[in-house]
Amino acid sequence: MFEIDFGENGEVVCRGRLDAAQSPQVETFMAGVDTSCTVDFEHLEYISSAGLAILLKTQKRLSETDAALKIVNVNRHIYDVFRYSGFTAIFEIETL
């Protein structure tokens, strides 16, 4: 089960488990993000490399216009994945 949508303040809200089976809908959604944006992971339980690839691809595209994603409310398990992936150096990240 996974959901992605815009929240009340324009942030991207992810819920559930972002695995490879969900990545096509996330890729389509994130392709519509064209300015700096907060991504709220408070209700995201899990992410794999499929989701990481989309985040990285989006961050690279946004950086061409000096924009960036900020990822907030990251749980400690997902933070470990970010740390092993080197994402802590290329994203602004706030943990839960």
Add this chain to the structure above:
Amino acid sequence: MAEQRFARNIDRVPDVFRFAEDQMLAGNIDQSVRFPVHLAMEELFVNLVTYNPTATRDIKIEVSVVDNTVIVTITDHDAAEFDVTIDPKVDTEVPLSDRKPGGLGLHLIQSMADTLEYDYRDGRSRIRFSKEQAADDV
């Protein structure tokens, strides 16, 4: 030890998770271990489905919990040899402009699993990894 066979389809990933979760919960394994086990299982399953597209036989997954250690064995047939224990040499310290999306799966498995073994014989690929629950994980 429990085993189950899964059709070669990425849409089966949630079923792989459910199978593993049932075994790990029955073995009182904490979320701090279940998370990396799920991640390694997904990365390996997706790799086999993606890079062995002509194979037709189901992928067999075995999960056991022994002395607080989760052991997962994934067996595929009609597979090309691809040693998952070889360092993929992902440089996670380069700046954003030099990062390329993709390729992190094996790096994550090798970073998060306690052991990782690969055996290839006559078209049969067998991957085994383990993750131990330490006392401070609970």
